[in-house]
Amino acid sequence: PKKYQDIYPIAFDADMDGLIAETLRVLRHWMDHGVRIFRVDNPHTKPVVFWERVIADINATDPDVIFLAEAFTRPAMMHTLAQIGFQQSYTYFTWRTTKEELTEYLSELSGEAASYMRPNFFANTPDILHEFLQHGGRPAFALRAVLAATLSPTWGIYSGYELAENTPVREGSEEYLDSEKYQLKARDWDTPDSIAPLITQLNTIRRRHPALQRLRNLRFHHTDNNAVIAYSKRTGDDTVLVVVNLDPHHTQEATVSLDMPQLGLERHESLSVHDELTGETYHWSSNNYVRLEPGRAPAHVFHVRRSAPQTGGTTP
Template sequence: MVHDPRRRHHRLRGEPPKKYQDIYPLNFDNDPEGIYAEILRVVRLWIERGVTAFRVDNPHTKPLVFWERLLGTIRAESPDVIFLSEAFTKPAMMRTLAAIGFHQSYTYFTWRNTKEELEEYLAEVSGPAGSVMRPSFWPTTHDILPPYLMHGGTSGFAVRAALAALGSPTWGVYTGYEFVENVPRPGVEEQIDNEKYEYKARDWGHADDLGLETLLRRLNEIRREHPALRQLRNLTVHPTSNEHVVAFSRHLPAEHSPTGSASTVVVVVNLDPWTAQVATVDLDLAALGVPEGHDTVDVHDLLSGDPYTWDAHPYVRLDPYYRVAHVIEVHHP
């Protein structure tokens, strides 16, 4: 489920609060040393077979001292191995799991939909919390189909993909995202007949009929081409005049860039998947690396290719049936 195709993955599943028929509930109070030794053996077995990323399901239902010990051992032996914490639990527990050694964390991004919620959350995860809790943004998972995507159609899927890909250096989409699979199980916020219940055959020759395959590919190309998007703690939220339009930027100064040149990208997204929205964006030019005394900057849209000259208060219009977002590269003088 992680977007990097070069990695092989294995899934470790704990005993979650739900009742699963395919999981045996281990009691960690009975022979904790024996359980630790056996799980360590299994993890090492998968690593020997080339697995370098483990998605751990509900780790918060297991003793924290167990994870701290296991993660420390594997870190010493195989420092390139990544453990992703799938712990949709209280914030304090999520932070604690990150602090004891989990390399990446699922987040509340999936449920942050409004401008206010997104601005607050982007600032939070890119702030001091990012020193330990490296967030992974997912619009959906096999367990989760949020109401926004149930009702937002193709444009809604495009909006959430843009926010996830550009709002965090680590992101992913669940299999079939390109097909806008948005029919829920009755009474449950998850896809009907998902892979937990059946094998789903998809005609990948039609994966781009709705244009999402092209969008996902382009978003990943942009991430590879612009080092600022591969950083976490370099995000600035910029105010806008419309409650449906959110704007943020990522800036990496030349001295910290692997290319030797500054990298700056501004993202402006229409959160309304049904209606065109207009807004004035109040840009902090200093946060974009624009030198003092310059009141305009040449930019171009990395999605459409359109060039612009922006000042500190550009006007934008985003139609969800044509363009849900501006992804703007700033040209530094």
């Protein structure tokens, strides 16, 4: 979506071998200084074979080096870049904001494509401040962080996300006002409005639960409110259930109907769910009431355990 008119395009067909050799020299220079992850800007605008040869050469000697494709382009090309060597890829997560959009898109990413394409869910980027964040304020930043951190094994944020910076250069634009691409910015990282504590919590939860470090184990559960999404991940004996209010402006209520076998449970069993965000524990069955309030409790991130049979189950 961006036009870089101040960048001179390189003629890759003039001396492909020479360009590959010089690119490898530059990459290995920075690898010698400890760099192990390279974010490649717009790789889809260069010959695919160029990246295939470069990545293969690097990974032949350094298999731990990761190449992230910053390619917002046609799905077929994004999949091709993953298949020829890019270990991670930007995705359309930024533009998927509704329950239907998220369910459809994540079902695609966690299906057959997961065998070769590893998504990296950036909630924002230096170029992209989505209107959902512009108009949703701090609660929007919080709920999108929960989604990114629990839906994908890898997630990220651009500097300033913690402070809910959401002013565009103009209405209708996804560009930041006072973009950090063009200046150094001083920030008050100690402001009480920062969502940094939430981000720290989410990363702690991710380290604690192997289930969140996988993609193909994602399963969605029914809710009777389109503003509330529920999904789970299970790996071995570790099960995490997430319920998120997708509306940054209003409190939402819903009944969550659990697909119990996907949680490793019988349909008649009850379960103990411990909210890793609040420390509270509830006793649930297959159908459960939730009430999620933006700014206070936008989501539940539950650790699921079997419990003694119990009738019903609610959360305040």
